[in-house]
Amino acid sequence: MSLWPKSAAQVFAGGSTLLMVATSFAADTPYDPRELFAPLSMPTPATAYRNGAGKPGELYWQNRVDYNLHAHIDTDKQTLSGEELITYTNNSPDKLEQLWLQLDQNMYRKDSRSSTASEWYRSKFTDGYQITSIEVIASGKSYLVKPLIDDTRMRIELLQPLAADGGKLQLKLNYSYQIPGTWGGRTAVTPTENSQIFEIAQWYPRMAVYDDQHGWHNNAYIGSEFYLEYGTIDYTVTVPANYYVVGSGELINPKEVLNKTELKRLETAQSSDKTVYIRTAADAQSAIAAATQQTRDWHFRMEHTRDVAFAASPAFIIDAAKINLPNGKTSLAMSAYPPEAAGTNKWDRSTEYVKGSIEHFSQWYPYPWPAAVNLGGHGAGMEYPGIVFDGMRDKDDKLFWITAHELGHSWFPMIVGSDERRHAFMDEGFNTFIDVYASDAFNNGEFAPKRDGEYAPKGGNPVDEILEVLADPNAPTLMMPSEAVAEKYRHSVSYFKGALGLVLLREQILGPERFDPAFKAYISTWAYKHPTPSDFFRFMESAAGEDLAWWWRGWYLNNWQLDMAVTGINQVDNKWIKGTEIHFASKQKLVMPAKLLLQFADGSKQAMQLPIETWMNRSAPSIVLQLDKPLKSVTIDPEHKLPDANRANNTFTLK
Template identity: 30%
Template structure:
């Protein structure tokens, strides 16, 4: 709504001041500090968000021997665990995670699995419901102390308590061993974080193996033992340590794993070792095992075995992959002068995508994440292609993204594969190095990682089609019914809409902080500080929140409270605009202005119709009824008017005289916070001459009244429109109320005819056209893998 009103100079000056005397709306103060929600700082974790002077964490070192049975698709192994108590507490028992027990027939996950029967269901869904015929889970054969003494233990679903013969005092260590076996799940039927894929064409298996050994749980200063059951969503909380793992597999298999290969002379040919040496300083990926060599290996069936031994220092976990189908390429990069070998393992079914892109993506990810967080100082980074859609472990990750059998692929498949590799390799930083508790807070792992993934994607290719990152990408989720949402600060197993809540919303929240609230310089410094402080340690949400504020001098409690602790959404609205101009008091100027306005005013509807319907009024018929006022024109300037104006001007200072005649435009814009989520105001002003101006108003404008405020804009040129959040920086869920005058939100709808037959992808269409014209299809360079 537009109003034109004449004001005195004094009132105009008052409007130029910020409005401060507003009444706070009822409900929680959105700018209240978070002290009541965050844990009390102590000697272990400071109020600044940094580790305290007495910070400690436990250590677990492993020596593991594991055997892969390629005939029965089974694992057997034994391990020695040296657990060091660096806490101030005396421990009488230890908790060990048995994550494979999620596949036990009687697991909590199986018993509490939700489901429903549909009129039409895929075989895979029924297979999943009938998975009780799979004999999954760990079979523990022994738990014993170093020296052979059996240790009592109790298995509680996915957790195992090991009772110690004598209490483990601070600074003491204990070494014990565990023997186990389990059956490997078919990943195409039981979709877990690891498993096998069977290729019927050549009757080979590809194994991606993780959670394959009993793993120590975290014991921390903020919660004691992290012994929550593994139900499926909440991933893993693990202590750091050194690993030595010996993997026995069929002799014709290629085995890739976390860490550095310790016995290359025993398992690699001289040619393969030479290629690895060449790859260290290569500018492009070098094939260690070529596609031709992998295809030849597919036809072999070695009777013997080989043992591959890998070692990794200061890691929280270990994973590996094994297959005779593997093509293997590698390329070295350097981080802070330290060489990092970037590598990929993939079957021929992954080409041409994998040979062209995978290792290049690995290297790009390590470089970019190192820039935004901390330098990567592990010696290798590996991407493995197989049945798992995407899963991360130290130095090694499993990734999906397979082209069609004819080698073509859609753009969505290409970018999906690149994105999943960036995401999973990026997990080396969050949470493999900056080691948050995934069992409790998925967002600290997935959300932070998805944010840096977005930054990395944008540095891969201009305008990369990122799935997450831009605020507009989370709008559909945030406008859904609140009963279908949970706050980000919800335990991993209780989160609703897992992908949006744990990945998208925190990642986009960080992007809003970086681009709109803090600015890139302050944000990047604070985010890097958090990574530096908590590298190889166990941070909590409070440590992250406090560090971001401590390193930037920006009070963000209002943002953490709204974005992370509630399900409020952004919906800022322009409720109305009032336009004012200063009354110059000059009778010549003001009378002329009033006369111009009167000429443009057609009058009321009654007045318009009366001019037509009333031919003559009584005064028209009897002129003698006229008097002084029928001839008087109040808009004609008189000598008395000029005299009053001159006297007024004499009483004003030079500054006041200038303001009186400035001709400035005053706009009082009324704003409402309809969604409940506090955000800065980004206002675009469009002037009468077409020029645009963006004004950024910090979120603190809402501190006196969380629901509605007014803001005065003073301009030299007339404004023809105001638009809130013109670049969609704040995830505003309703753009229809963001403009004055109101604007229709542009959109389109598509007409289509339903077709059941799958359409060829663009590469297939091009191939068919070129074959028709007898032209060869252009094959991407490097499509068969790396360079020899």
């Protein structure tokens, strides 16, 4: 059984004939069709940069950032030192007098905004980034700069403005920082039974986005999500020679870092649909025992990406299998975890979950990178392009769900690069939406329906789980900036309501036949670009062929409830052969298209669809059907697919 409504029959083919619709306005209801169906001004206007069809316009532009990085891990002192070369391309129509960079590691400073603004209590701190030099290289000349560092952002003033429409320069930085312990969350040093895992993310100064919506996106980082530019990232990690490194992108030098046995096993895995062990538990124990002062360089490269992350440990078991993609290409599913995480229905199955999830998600858009890595470590439950950080102690359904969810972020926001710091529903909501169907599909629904641990109580109808949030006057809307959403509402609104909005749009409003091609086209159109909510709204309307202003207004721009009722049945002139009139009302501000179940006096039944137009110019509509036998009762939403606040009024029965 799925957590979400099944598509089954989107429009019932009933034999009834709709003869007329009566118009009335009721004073005792909050529903006003003039409000719900009024013209909608999107949050951002259509321009030459972003057009009325929700596509990049003829003047759309986007800046590009390419990185060349080298990280050195001191495993004894638990520090990272790095050299960074940034190549920045200004494709905007504006010349830039200054550049802004993000310094995420500064959030761990005691005086950071994050230490007081975050809802998560922090008792340990670091000194953040220690930047020793910054050099600007432009027009064949170079000069050192002294930046302004304010909390988690850094401003660099340029001696000469960077030219518009393709101007380029380079930044060369040297830096170091103390790697946070397990308390660091998204980047950590995690102890295992016999060694440690370095989980390294947000580990280099990153260029802030400059776009047509807000200019520089340079708000202080307080630990939520990211918004980054795309480019190619080439990076090298230097670690002790007994360490194994997994990371975003393609391993460029496997022959230099893997032994002959590991190379052969890797080659086998690349063509195997079954999991192949590249590094066994025995191999991991041998590596732990072979501690050395010698180092080894692991070289990776990733294209069309906004970020990279990696993990290093001597304790890794490594296994992998082939991912089959719909475009005929393949990728590699890989898992890295310590020996204590192994076991039946534990991390032994991780690569199976990675493979199954990526293959399913690729129906929307083929997975674009050479590998997808699931790391079993601290358990931050965090996504980065090509690698996700999950918990070594996860198992059973929880391990599948967290694996699928974090990998689903490869599509949102790693491929479709929305601003997740402002619009969480385009990140968590869209991802949870595709998760739903991945859970249904994997191994014939082994872990269906999709649940999110403590966030979703078991039992009951899933559409009813949103009712409390819709009725809460303090609940934020889906359009509330991500960082302004209190932790109390973060999951129920950004994840669950965001996902349910798409499920209802797909299965109850548009139908899969119109939704699926439009959604796939949206992903393809905005791959490696920066869409806004307005772009998504416009795109779906144009591609699916439906004016959805009422839906965006009620579900996204507001937090309106739904409570549709059947209020009466009568025969025209007391003769059913002249027509049967059915009366409806809405007790809340939102309405939806809905199925009707007609039950006749002789015990037979008939289904039909009540379209959204029924409600478009009347608050208490009536429809007249030409039926060939007397009605006994009428039920709206008989399959319980809609989040209706009061189902007691969904059926009217003649006495």
